[in-house]
Amino acid sequence: MPQRSGRIPGKSRPVKSVGRAKLSDVAARAGVSAVTVSRALRKPEMVSDDVRRRIDAAVRELGYVPNYLASALASSRTHIIGVVVPSLTNGVFVEYLKALHDAFLPKGFQVLVLNSRYSQDEEERAIATLIGHHAEAMILAGIDQTDRARKLLEGSGVPVVQTMELAEKPIDINIGMSQRGAGYAATRFLLDLGHRKVAHIAARVDFRARRRMEGYQKAMADAGLDSDGMVIANLMQSSVQRGAELFTEMLAKAPNLEALFCCNDDLALGALFECQRRGIRVPEDLSIIGFNDLDYCASAYPALSSVAIPRYEMARRAAEIVLEIIRGSGSRPKQTRIDLGFEIVARDSTARRTRGSARGPRTTRALAK
Amino acid sequence: MPQRSGRIPGKSRPVKSVGRAKLSDVAARAGVSAVTVSRALRKPEMVSDDVRRRIDAAVRELGYVPNYLASALASSRTHIIGVVVPSLTNGVFVEYLKALHDAFLPKGFQVLVLNSRYSQDEEERAIATLIGHHAEAMILAGIDQTDRARKLLEGSGVPVVQTMELAEKPIDINIGMSQRGAGYAATRFLLDLGHRKVAHIAARVDFRARRRMEGYQKAMADAGLDSDGMVIANLMQSSVQRGAELFTEMLAKAPNLEALFCCNDDLALGALFECQRRGIRVPEDLSIIGFNDLDYCASAYPALSSVAIPRYEMARRAAEIVLEIIRGSGSRPKQTRIDLGFEIVARDSTARRTRGSARGPRTTRALAK
DNA sequence: TTATAGGATGAAAGCGCTGTCAATGCCGGC
DNA sequence: GCCGGCATTGACAGCGCTTTCATCCTATAA
Structure with a gap:
């Protein structure tokens, strides 16, 4: 017979978040079942006004904050977008990240940014971490991932966008520009x-x-x-x-x-x-x-x-495409390799x-x- | 009788991460139980060499990446440090974040950074999000949180560090400097x-x-x-x-x-x-x-x-104190309000x-x- | 009145992992 | 030849939530 859930006095495991309210606490206080609370929080229109009010009150009184981990595990939806950049201080990536935040946050996604510090190995580790967190999409700055990283990404089954540069063989989606071409053009400009x-x-x-x-x-x-x-x-x-x-x-x-x-x-x-x-x-x-x-x-x-590169636009387009795929679950965009060019200013x-x-x-x- | 776990053909739920290997898959391939795999991954010295080798091979062959969500839920250890800053583009915070990354990553923690965009409301939302993610500590830039944010933080039971400025009544730990004093000193410098x-x-x-x-x-x-x-x-x-x-x-x-x-x-x-x-x-x-x-x-x-502010040092000290608390589980530092000063350059x-x-x-x- | 949607609610199972404790096998020592 | 002890391994329950499906109740049609 499965034992009654709850803590066995005197033999409890080391409790981490002491007394933190959970769904069932809210439910008890509001006099409903846990499922109803879950519903009230996610789809308020599905419960009656009276119940919703009682639940809202209980949530406020208990200072309840849903456990995102449990929620994500149960629903297999993390609402996390994984991003890897080589630097957190470089002005280019700072703006690129800002663009990604601007695009994803209003849609209810969190952007989890990892720094590869210009190292392929660290990038590989970052990618593994993001896969472990079940990011729903992956946006990478650069096209030079290790073989193992590529394998992991392909195996993860989520959309992957390589940005900042054009790849010969993109892993999945590629939005970039020709760095080589830009270097050529800048030099040509001076020569001219x-x-x-x-x-x-x-x-x-x-x-x-x-x-x-x-x-x-x-x-x-x-x-x-x-x-x-x-x-x-x-x-x-x-x-x-x-x-x-x-x-x-x-x-x-x-x-x-x-x-x-x-x-x-x-x-x-x-x-x-x-x-x-x-x-x-x-x-x-x-x-x-x-x-x-x-x-x-x-x-x-x-x-x-200077040479203007479309860093904001690259991020925006990456976000747009990713959101479309996640929404339409599976509908790949027709164009998977986009050249956004550059401009000599x-x-x-x-x-x-x-x-x-x-x-x-x-x-x-x-x-x- | 609880039904055999596994997908019921024809009536399966929408599968997200198709075919992603899990602990039990690795276990089956290595011919051991799931617990053993879990142990082999976390404390390799606890399993025999032979078993460890077989498990390592299975992990590699299947491209297994542990599900961090499940792991965190089961162990109530997320290894996440929550950070809220008002801007991702401001050079000050860029360096501050870099310092936090440098301090936490080598210790096996992830830094989850949220941007409040100079808004108290967004900061409150960011704090709630981080609590939902069960961050093990919270590091905030600034001392001007909303009342509800303060309540949430106090209720979360994790160490909270307010930085960048000195607070009259810190929530928990406070590492900063006097912005007012620095403004005064800079002006005084010019007057002198x-x-x-x-x-x-x-x-x-x-x-x-x-x-x-x-x-x-x-x-x-x-x-x-x-x-x-x-x-x-x-x-x-x-x-x-x-x-x-x-x-x-x-x-x-x-x-x-x-x-x-x-x-x-x-x-x-x-x-x-x-x-x-x-x-x-x-x-x-x-x-x-x-x-x-x-x-x-x-x-x-x-x-x-310019006026040099100890942004790197504030981050470093915050990280140091947080790590100490998390390690020594409960041992609060003697000093909970630290003035790091500033310097006219x-x-x-x-x-x-x-x-x-x-x-x-x-x-x-x-x-x- | 009785049948019948349809809305609101609840019970049970399980997401993938870890903590706990029990079981097994093998060693030397008496 | 039997026993305590150590090193390995496994069974089971449960983390807090969501999904699915069943149940209940009320309103409407017949």
Whole structure:
């Protein structure tokens, strides 16, 4: 005979959440059964007004908060969207996450964000964690998952969206842009302004940054230019400070620099500040272009040129598609690989090369320090 | 007789995670019972080598991922730390969250971050959500929770840490600093440099920003100065761009400005750029100090003075205390209210007022636009 | 009046795991 | 050759909720 549920006095297990009210407590207080309380909370229109009022009162009096774990286990609905990004501090992902929150929260979903810290292994672990939490969909920044991660994702049976970049063989859905193409275009833009000595600096080089750099190298090669000695790629964390440092380093290698393509805006801003510090005029002596087009680019002096990537739109579309799949349970979207492109935003920090004016004074000053 | 578990053909419930392997599947494949698998996964040293090997193999072959929900429900251990911050984009909280992640993840806890978007109601909802998820501790940015939120927190029975500010009556544990005092000190710093016309600009004014402003006003009043017409407080989102705008607005109200205290560094950077644009020399014509001392302050040209707040340390200490409580189950720390202070970081954007040189040309130019 | 929807409520089972305790097998020691 | 003790393993109940299906009651039609 199964024993009466409840705690056996003197032999109770270590109680965690002491005295926390549960469904049956509310039910007892309202004088109804537990099922009715459950219903009243989820589909209030299914119970009578009188009962609903009594239950509401009981809930308030007891400070009842439903146990989400039990609910999720019983219904196999977690309302969790799993997200993995490589960084929580990078401005790009900050806005990307904001877009995801904005899209999912109003629809009753929680967004569970895990940080892979630019490591494939940590990403794999994060993915396993999210699968363990039974996330109803998975949104990943990047396309470079490990084999095991791919297997796990495929086995999970939930929609997976890879973003930020275009994949050759997407796991499921892919919304992105060509990082390589964007790197090529940014470099091409500088070349088209008449610059020949175009350098590239990068920090925290991950897969995406690497492909941007490849774009830079291709554009240089296509223009018949040598990019050897014009690249500094650093694995340390990117920051404004780092931008100043790498630019300084570059100046030592290539004092007659004409244009600088920075892997991201932080580096570009740091380089700009360093120019001001050294009296290098931007854009007269040096053209600078960043990447990502963060908020501050437009406000800087001179306003920074950059490459705008559709980070908000990528997140929005990912959310849209995921919600559609979850709703329509199973109806896959017709298009599963979407290229959202990018845009070169030309501002005051880049200008056409003017013969003569630039060369002399700048390099002198640049070397002075 | 309870029916045999398993799906009744033709009448099965809507299956969510089709065919996802569970503990019993692994057990069957390894030829052991489910409990043994559970043990092998959690305390490998408790099972024999042979069994462990077979189980590991089965896990791999089936791509088994434990159902975290079921595990948490059964053990009443979620390993989740609940965190509520008012913004996911503000640089301060970005670093604060990073510190929390760094502290908790290595200890086997997940950090569940919810965004209150500077709204008390949303914060209350976030807190309820976290309680529903049975977070094992709660770390909140700020001290201004609603009454119901406080009740929920007290009823939850888990440690609660309020951070970023010092509370009169903490809910539980409080690690912070005096925002008001910091505002006072920053203003005092400018006054001590000989400035009289000291203005304050603020955006996205929340409780903390308001108290910083009160500090500013008190410092002005204590110095016998009038702060009327020297303050612009804006409720819109803060950004570099906004800094330029508010500074421009302030210039119209107070053309003979000598020093500017910005509510945060983004505004200060925007104001700095605007000065460059207008040919206002910093610090000769105008001293500028920001707040938070974000990374880029030190790199800007001129380097921005700011007020450094111990955001990393607040998070670290909060995590430390929480971990101690969870471990030692019940042993409260002796000190439950910790003041971590702040620091005025004087850099090149602030300087002693020099008679004459400043006044004339600057105001002219300032008014020019 | 009696049959008959249809709305409101409840009883039972089970989601996938873990805690507890009992059962089994094997060792050396007497 | 029997027993205590240790190392392994398994059976069972239950975490707090939802799903399913049965039951009850009232209102309406016949």
